[in-house]
Amino acid sequence: MGTKIAFKRPDGKDAAGYLAKAGRAKAPGVVVIQEWWGVNQQIRGVADRLATAGYIALVPDLFRGKSTVEAEEAHHLMTGLNFGDAASQDVRGAVQFLKTRSSGKVGDRDGISLFLVPRDAKGLTAAAYPTQSGARAADLQLENVTLGADALIGAPSKGWALIERAVDRANAALCAEAVGIINALNQQTLNYLKTRKQFGVAIGTFQALKHKMADMLIAAEQSRSMAIIAAVHADSHDAAERHRAVSAAKAYIGQAGRLVGQHAVQMHGGMGVVDELIVSHYFKRLTMIDLSFGDADYHLASFSDTLLPAS
Numbered sequence: 001m002g003t004k005i006a007f008k009r010p011d012g013k014d015a016a017g018y019l020a021k022a023g024r025a026k027a028p029g030v031v032v033i034q035e036w037w038g039v040n041q042q043i044r045g046v047a048d049r050l051a052t053a054g055y056i057a058l059v060p061d062l063f064r065g066k067s068t069v070e071a072e073e074a075h076h077l078m079t080g081l082n083f084g085d086a087a088s089q090d091v092r093g094a095v096q097f098l099k100t101r102s103s104g105k106v107g108d109r110d111g112i113s114l115f116l117v118p119r120d121a122k123g124l125t126a127a128a129y130p131t132q133s134g135a136r137a138a139d140l141q142l143e144n145v146t147l148g149a150d151a152l153i154g155a156p157s158k159g160w161a162l163i164e165r166a167v168d169r170a171n172a173a174l175c176a177e178a179v180g181i182i183n184a185l186n187q188q189t190l191n192y193l194k195t196r197k198q199f200g201v202a203i204g205t206f207q208a209l210k211h212k213m214a215d216m217l218i219a220a221e222q223s224r225s226m227a228i229i230a231a232v233h234a235d236s237h238d239a240a241e242r243h244r245a246v247s248a249a250k251a252y253i254g255q256a257g258r259l260v261g262q263h264a265v266q267m268h269g270g271m272g273v274v275d276e277l278i279v280s281h282y283f284k285r286l287t288m289i290d291l292s293f294g295d296a297d298y299h300l301a302s303f304s305d306t307l308l309p310a311s
Contacts, residue, residue: 002018002019002020002021002044002047002048002051002057003018003019004016004017004018004019005017005018005019005058007058007093007094007096007097008093008096008097009089009090009092009093010088010089010092010093010096011089011291011294011295011298012293012294012295012298013089013294013295013297013298015060015061015089015090015093015094016060016061016064016065017039017058017059017060017061017094018039018043018044018047018058018059018061019047019056019057019058019059020044020047020048020050020051020056020057020058021051021056022051022054022055022056027054027055027056028054028055028056029055029056029057029058029098029099030050030055030056030057030058030098031057031058031059031060031091031094031095031098032046032047032050032057032058032059033059033060033062033091034046034059034062038061038062038063038066038067039059039061039063039067040067043059044059046059047059056098058094058097058098060086060090060091060093060094061090062086062090109160109161110157110158110160111157112157112158112159112160112163113152113156113157113158113159114152114153114154114159114162114163115147115151115152115153116151116153117142117145117147117151121145121147122145122146123142123143123144123145123146124140124141124142124145125140125141125142125143126138126139126140126141127139127141131288132284132287132288133281133284133285133287133288134281134284134285135285135288161239164239164243165239165242167293168234168242168243168246169234169235170292170293171230171246171247171249171250171292171293171294171299172227172230172231172233172234172246172249173234174250174289174292174293175223175226175227175230175231175246175249175250175253176227176230176231177285177289178223178227178253178254178257178286178289178290179220179223179224179227179253181257181282181285181286181289182216182219182220182223182253182256182257182260182286183220184278184282185216185260185261185264185279185282185283185286186213186216186217186220186260186264188264188278188279188282189213189216189263189264189267189268189279190204190213192267192268193209193213193267203267209267212263212266212267213263213267215259215263216259216260216263216264219256219259219260220256220260222252222256223252223253223256223257226248226249226252226253227249227253229245229248229249230245230246230248230249230250232245233245233246234246240306243302243306244303244306246299247294247299247300247302247303247306248299248303250293250294250296250299251296251297251299251300251302251303252296253296254289254290254295254296254299255296257286257287257289257290258286258287258290258296260286261282261283261286261287262283264279264282264283265279265280265283
């Protein structure tokens with residue numbers, strides 16, 4: 001009999017699923033997809049039978065808790081399903097959950113091992129592509145990759161703390177980059193308000209635009225302060241303190257970046273979204289920064305969790 005679990009999607013958000021565990025260690029894992037009825041009794045039974053056969057079966061909940069046995073209702077569920085998000089986030093998150101958990105119970109911090117895989121390792125395929133902001137990324141596929149004992153980073157089954165530390169430092173660096181972009185957007189927008197004229201005067205003299213520009217400046221200064229806090233704590237050996245500071249910064253700067261980017265585009269008018277103007281590229285980069293290693297909503301929830309009393 002399986003249990004309901006939560007696992008992380010590649011974008012850092014939580015996803016739910018039904019996990020049926022095999023009765024032996026080091027069992028192969030399988031992701032079971034039910035794209036029509038939701039996680040109902042029938043699909044849970046399939047996962048349970050797979051577990052009995054010796055597999056670890058995980059059913060990602062693509063419909064966020066909704067299930068049915070009626071064909072008409074199932075049709076409505078399918079119509080509203082975002083297939084791209086389901087495949088790239090929910091299903092991939094389920095695969096990653098099964099791949100990275102080498103031992104331990106569900107939810108344990110222990111049980112995840114970290115390995116350094118050489119770029120030229122046999123069986124490793126990298127499909128590179130540009131991101132929306134002009135950066136580079138790649139989808140990695142590992143097939144029968146064999147590594148030596150020296151590829152293990154840290155102690156076996158103790159890789160989670162190392163991953164957390166690396167992600168916190170990466171987020172602190174992204175916060176610093178975002179602050180630089182916010183300041184650049186403010187300067188570009190201010191220059192535009194001083195030179196663009198309407199009704200014979202610079203549009204920067206209009207009170208409504210002055211208020212928006214003031215909001216952008218406040219957001220920039222507060223973002224700078226939060227980025228400094230994240231940088232100060234990025235190398236802290238206290239994982240809870242480090243993650244709390246970095247999550248607070250990432251949450252605020254994600255929100256501030258969206259505000260500044262939207263105001264900058266709006267005040268530039270139609271030109272604010274064309275590739276010929278640097279404003280559009282800055283806004284894209286701020287959006288990608290927010291989505292990297294957990295967006296503003298994820299880190300806001302993470303920070304709020306630290307305010308709750310320990311159970």
